[in-house]
Amino acid sequence: MKIFRRFFFLSLVLVMVLGIAARVPASAQEKVTIRWWHIQTAEAQAAFWQQVADEFMAQHPNVNIEITILENEAFKSRLVTVMQAGDPPDLFQSWGGGVLWKYADAGLVRNIAPELEGEWKDSFAAKAALELYGRNGEYYGVPWTWGAVGIFYNKDLFAKAGLDPENPPQTWDEFLAAVKALKDAGITPIALGEKDKWTGHFWWVYLALRLGGGDAFLKAYNREGAFTDEPFVKAGEYLKQLIDLDPFPEGYLGMNYGDQQTVMLDEAAAMELMGQWAPGAYQGNSPEKAAVLLPKLGWFPFPVVEGGAGNPGDVLGGGDGFAVGANAPDETVEFLKYITSVEVQRAGTENTAMGIVPTVKGADSVITDPIKKTIIKFRDEAPYFQLYYDQFLPPAVGGMVNDAVEALFAGQASPEEAAAMIEDAAAMELE
Amino acid sequence: MSALRSYASTATRSQASRDKLRNNLRKALLIFLFVAPGMAIFLTFLLIPVLGSVRYSLYKWDGFGPLTNYVELANYERLYNHSVFRLAVQHSFMLMAMSITIQLPMALAIALLVGRGALPGSRIFRLLLFVPYVFSEPITAIIWLYVLHPQSGLANLTLDALLPGTNRVAWLGDRDIVLYSVFGVLTWKYFGFYMILYMAGLQGVNKDLEEAARVDGANWRQVLWKITLPLMGNTIRLTVFLSVLGSFQQFVTIWVLTQGGPVNGSEVLATYLYKYGIQRFNLGYGSAVAVVLFMITLVFSLGYQRLVMRQDYSAEVF
Structure with a gap:
């Protein structure tokens, strides 16, 4: 009996210590992992994202980006499941709109408005697209490529x-x-x-x-x-x-x-x-x-x-973007900012496998494809964008x-x- | 003296009853210890979730946050009135009926051929016919997606080669035939499983009895109907049971093949549940579907075990 009691107290103490340890704020150099889900399953596309992640990790040695690649339909099914379990990935593909707002209602995505306001927000050319990633002054993600059907x-x-x-x-x-x-x-x-x-x-x-x-x-x-x-x-x-x-x-x-x-x-x-x-x-x-x-x-x-x-x-039309999960580490937002930087957007535009229609200002200057130019023109000049x-x-x-x-x-x-x-x-x- | 004796006998009697009580207690404890782990698993993973579903089914709930919107039986009313739900129920029953009337008799026939008939190379047959069951369900479905592809699928190319000029068949794209295509795939997959069960059952049939009947002048048909099949009764009853439950719970293969489409042409209860409950964030509604599915299988299992399979158990089930 005594042994049991001692064991009980020991474990109680252990739990408390661990609990406190978990609350200690992460220092800047502490290792963090960003769990990122995207749907670019083609080899060349996956390689592009891996390279983007590698570059970011090289600049931020404390960050580890863990990529999960899922096929579009599988992604949608699996995301619903983890969302209902209350465990969203830190960064994930999102098309904005009602589906994303539903997650926002449930507090499953992070409001990145504080980081977004100012320079980052102004860098977007596709303003209407950005608005679909937010609501009532809050933003949960940003568009990465945006076009027209x-x-x-x-x-x-x-x-x-x-x-x-x-x-x-x-x-x-x-x-x-x-x-x-x-x-x-x-x-x-x-x-x-x-x-x-x-x-x-x-x-x-x-x-x-x-x-x-x-x-x-x-x-x-x-x-x-x-x-x-x-x-x-x-x-x-x-x-x-x-x-x-x-x-x-x-x-x-x-x-x-x-x-x-x-x-x-x-x-x-x-x-x-x-x-x-x-x-x-x-x-x-x-x-x-x-x-x-x-x-x-x-x-x-x-x-x-x-x-x-x-x-x-x-x-x-519409496009692809990325939304940030509720429990994502701060570095996720930093990484998302990097993804929508002019350099990465240009790289994504020039990469034939990605072939994106960029959403930030200045990235479209590298476009030579007449089709893509036409699409951008329609996107930006649309009196109403559905x-x-x-x-x-x-x-x-x-x-x-x-x-x-x-x-x-x-x-x-x-x-x-x-x-x-x-x-x-x-x-x-x-x- | 007599008083003394009576005292002594009461003493021994109370001693005996105490012993008996202790024995019973020990026995109860032992039973408890043996039953507890199983019971704990049963409660956490079965009974509590089932009761949870019943509760969720009374709410309009999107799966996030607390249950606040109590709607009584509105979810049940809605699904009762939903034509797609009725279609899904109908398809589930059709799959069940086809399984029992086509899949099982075929498996039984092959088992008899391979197990009793003088078929050369019966071992290879047994192996080949069992292989599909070893594949996982998604793999089965993906293989068949290639086979049934409307333009480049093996099925249509074969049809073209055998009967040139025939129209290609949209195996999974035609609402009128998709359920049969799906049933074909399911048969291909589960056929071997039932065949093996029947062969095992056949091993339990004493060949001497068949021999004796034959000596008495019974022809092969009489031997089959009067001796072999009745003696395989317990296996047959079991396979019908498994087949019915299996048809109602069918999900993975159908989902990968058709997602219940086109236009709900291959919708069954489980795909309906997933589509309308989980994918569309109506977990309350989905739970109502789950409860109905659960009730159908529960009623069937209890009824079937009580009425049909009772004779197969040595001890009472209930």
């Missing part, structure tokens, strides 16, 4: 179908005509892997943007309107016109974004509606095939819908947008039903 097309295949490769369609009707021409020439008009769902939701959202402008969306978001309003139903009807032409690869409902890239790389399809990262994704998928495809690649903005309320310059619905909206609504659009593609929902599905989720989640 648009249509990438293979000029050779356009020419083969008798279309003028230098004069891509500008209106929805012209676009449908081009799709028919490609189809008649035996070319799959549009590459799409709808299994990932976000890949196809661009089509519907862009149509809604062209038809209703930013107003319709913001009204529905603020609950002054609804997702059953006319532009959203009409978006489904216009999309139906396209789907009825059967312009997608065989079995596209069961294919993912990787398959979609492959179809483009094999030059089996002429177009894809995708974000600014598409050329980089081609490189990551197959450098050899990408070398053949990239010189033939062109870009044009999403076609204008006649009579729509949206401004033709309105842009749907972040992807599935990032801007709370996860339950964003997920439903993806589901509803998938149902449209599969012919399992009418435009009205798709809009109603989204409205149901919105009514439950948005206040």
Whole structure:
């Protein structure tokens, strides 16, 4: 019994000592580890980030950066799990918007506004993008690459179908005509892997943007309107016109974004509606095939819908950035600052595998690619910039947008039903 | 004298009852010691989480922070009215039905062929058919993603070679066939497992009985139906049990293959739970799904064990 008691006290003392030790503030030279999750799985991309981390560690010998690389979909699943367990990584990929704000509500991300205000904040060219990483004067992360979704097309295949490769369609009707021409020439008009769902939701959202402008969306978001309003139903009807032409690869409902890239790389399809990262994704998928495809690649903005309320310059887009976890050591913010420094941003722009569209001032001077220049122009001049619905909206609504659009593609929902599905989720989640 | 005797006998009796009490106490302690570790694990990892789920299912809760928004049975009402949930239940039952009516009889037939028939090279068959079960579920699914790829998959290329000019099949991209494709993959994977169980069961069947029946003039069909299969009864009942529970809990393979798509074409209870509960931060709602899934499997397990498998246990189960 005595032994037990002694043991008990000993362990109690031990626990207290350890507890105090843990509270001693870390001295400047104490070793800290930054756990960093990113989704650039391609070898050259992963190597780029490793180099950035190595450079930072060389300058800060007390910092150890532990990188975890996850594939996009796996990343999203795993992040949700660790977040719900209350253990966020110190630095992680984030697209801003409703998903990030949800984490902020739960106190799982760190407010970096104190460090951001001033010089660092002023260094950003993509101001609208930065705002999506914060709310009410707080910021939880910063954008690293930011662009616009648009249509990438293979000029050779356009020419083969008798279309003028230098004069891509500008209106929805012209676009449908081009799709028919490609189809008649035996070319799959549009590459799409709808299994990932976000890949196809661009089509519907862009149509809604062209038809209703930013107003319709913001009204529905603020609950002054609804997702059953006319532009959203009409978006489904216009999309139906396209789907009825059967312009997608065989079995596209069961294919993912990787398959979609492959179809483009094999030059089996002429177009894809995708974000600014598409050329980089081609490189990551197959450098050899990408070398053949990239010189033939062109870009044009999403076609204008006649009579729509949206401004033709309105842009749907988004990008990648990084957010800081709630328990991250101070050095994480320091590292994030380094990532968005002009030098690293330039390096990321020049690195063909990364191929970013930089977010800070002065980094775009190194861009030679005309496509990227056009994308930046659209991004910075957009009268209204719409972040992807599935990032801007709370996860339950964003997920439903993806589901509803998938149902449209599969012919399992009418435009009205798709809009109603989204409205149901919105009514439950948005206040 | 008689008083004395009676006193003595009371003394011995109370002595005996004390001994008995001590014995019982010791026995109880021993039982407790043996049961405690298992019970502790059962409580922490099973009973308490299950009760937790029941509690969460009564709240609208996004998984972060305390439970504050009590909604009574609204989550259950919502899932009862959700067409996708009904579809998921229906798919789970379909997978179960197909497993019992196709997967198990096939495994049994092969087990009989390999175990009883005079099939040459039966050992190699046994090995080959068992290999898929050894692969982990994600690996199985990824292999089949390649096989079932709409453009470059082995399945469609084979179809093309055998029947040139046929339309390619969107194995995982067509809502009408995706569930059957998924079932095919599941069969490929679990087939070997049931086959091995049946072969083990077959070993327990005394060949002399079959021999005797044959001598008495029974043909092979009679031997099979009247002797072999009835004697394998306990194995068959067990495999049905495992198969039903397995179909309801199916998640990993389906998730990697289709994520329940396209448009919920292969949605089952577990993928529905993950998609609508966890991915979309509706843990209260997800818990309601979990409770329903739990109730289905619980009712089935208890009922099945009580009604069907009772004869297979030497001691009472309940």
